Amino acid sequence: MFYREAGQFKTSYIADQSILPIAQDRVFVFGFMAVAFLGVPWFIDSYWANAIFVPFLAYALAAIGLNLLTGYCGQVSLGTGGFMAVGAFATFKLITLFPDLNLIIVILLSGAITAAVGVLFGIPSLRIKGFYLAVATLAAQFFLVWLFNKVGWFFNYSPTGQITMPSVEMFGVLVTGPSASPAARYLFCLGFVVLFALAAKNIVRGRVGRSWMAIRDMDIAAELIGIRPLAAKLSAFAVSSFYIGMAGALYFGVWLGSAEPIEAFGVEQSFLVLFMIIIGGLGSILGSVLGAAFMTLMPIFLKNFMVDGLAVEVVTAKHVEITLMGVLIVFFLIVEPHGLARMWQILKEKLRLWPFPY
């Protein structure tokens, strides 16, 4: 009834190619953005920022990055944790070497450095595929974390190997460090995620994204129609690592504030992000965000529900939470193997027919 595009005519190619062709979608998304940018900052407190929104946004960016590589270009990667570490350590080194550099530039540069590292570790993808590539990227994961743990230069020779983010101002407002306000952290991360999600959406709609998808669907056929696998695969690694590097920078700089390589960027991290995109939906930008939301917010929600709502003992709640997360993942994958993004799509189709489904 409400969600129907009858009567909306497109009179130009631009209108036809817009990301949100349906007026109701536009209203919804712009309304959502308005709330996120203008509404939430007024109410956000340090719990909501530091425990919920900022980690969610950092993971969302990482999931978008991995989805570009795995979901769109079909290259399985287990190196996400390592690439996030590259982004984080690049941020740390840049900000300590050049304290006056603008934080946005630092994070973009960290992304660029990670992109270079990603391309390096993407080279094997030209020869090996599938599970074998996953193993090669796993090697990147272990190597990078080992490197950052071993070589003192990366952590400025601190006795414990920890890296600590100094307090950095943007336009006179602190965005990192313990004194930064929750709203500033949140808005900073939100800005990055929204901007780069939009960029990702446009990349995958364009020529580059199509060449990735062609490689994913059948690389020999793609080669025959004139797509160069070298350029397509390595560009996917570069763009994906760029995103993951920035995510690592936000994760370390804005959220945690200090990190040690093994715990913060271990292989669990790689799996977590991979699960996010599988549950969210491979080959979908929205899916990456939904998957990140599911994997970061669901455990906290379950915990708070059980401990505060049902007054379950803390340790029992933890055990139930771990089990329930597993059950939920299996449940969602059985109900919709293509992930939460596909569920959303089905929901929209149902809404179009509502209240007269046929």
Added chain:
Amino acid sequence: MMFKRLTGALIGATLALPAVVSTASAYELVIPSLDYRTGPYAPNGIPFANGYHDYLMMLNERDGGIEGVKVKLVQCETAYNTKQGVECYEKTKDTPPSRALVYQPLSTGITYQIIPKASVDKIPVHSMGYGRTSAANGKVFEWIFNFPATYWDQAAVLVKYIGEKEGGMDKLKGKKIALVYHNSAYGKEPIRTLEKAAEKFGFELMLLAVDHPGQEQKATWLQIRRERPDWVLMWGWGVMNQVAIKEASSIRYPMDHFIGVWWSGSENDVLPAGDGAHGYLSGAFHAPGDNFPAHDDIKKHVYDKGKAQGERDRIGEVLYNRGLIAAVYASEAIRNAMKIHKTKEITPAMMRDGIESLDLTEARLKELGLPGFTIPVKITCANHAGPRKVALQQWDAKAKKWSFVTDYYDTMNDIVDPLIQEDSAQYAKENNIKPRDC
């Protein structure tokens, strides 16, 4: 139908989430307890959390709280994971009515994470013998305490003990000492001190890292078997301890030359190795066992009333007692803060004053039902690490008991103090802190 009900319940929970449950109007002392009873560190996390819980519950049951004000213990599961620790910190820090009075996270990683946050939120952190060593310098770390001794003091004392056993510090020359450490901020803490000591006394230091969670140590112990260091020190935690002790006994390394930090010396670390662990040594700053009057009170007021979280026969384990002494420090600091500020409704800021002027004498320990349990502690504005004394205890596998084999040693101030000055000065510089005058 079932799903609808479930969804209904979930939606209800979402709405209820931000609501804060407020019950009694009476003032309560909020003490958050960031425990870990799950994950690879649970074997060590559980007894500590039980000891902490039981002592505070005992005060509530026996005395109606501290000076008549009930303690509200807010537990939060961290799984020894810094990210979950941050979530717990954010969740518990503003718990009404008193806000969180003190954090004792029992994790060096989480401590590093909350040091800057707590300093801004003005909540004291007591990282009891763990965390950032240079927090001993109270001039820089106003809100952070790490008494009764630091990692670096402990490293120094262990070297001292080795020197004594070898027949003098000059005999250390040419000896080989290995450090098996958890490859994290925690495990790396003692390295710098040991390097300085190696330089001074001329022994050779061998560093062997064990990655989280520490179940895989075959390569490490193969290396020890090949190189045969004269002594092995260990900075381990969780399952890493058990595995290391089992591996050491399987390569027949002499156990009385294998010394753990005080976080690697509890019953569940040595029991899995059976008789092989006989003679294993570890650092300590309090007695093991449940033969103190305070333990009797815990049994009577907590266990007999069914308010306990642990098992009765595990009262008095080393880490249980460590949780207990942590709770003693917290409750005595609260009492002290009440005395200083002449109010029973203390805030985290008052609590800080209470910790900073804490003077826990042997006489007071006796009153608390813990005679001879630990060393007296006196904290000052400049010294947040207290007495900085460490003793050694040894495991008797036949009697299944830990017992003290040395007296309390003093630290080596000539090695440790300059390191503390250097590291705290660097922290002050990085964070633009002007050291306080005291």
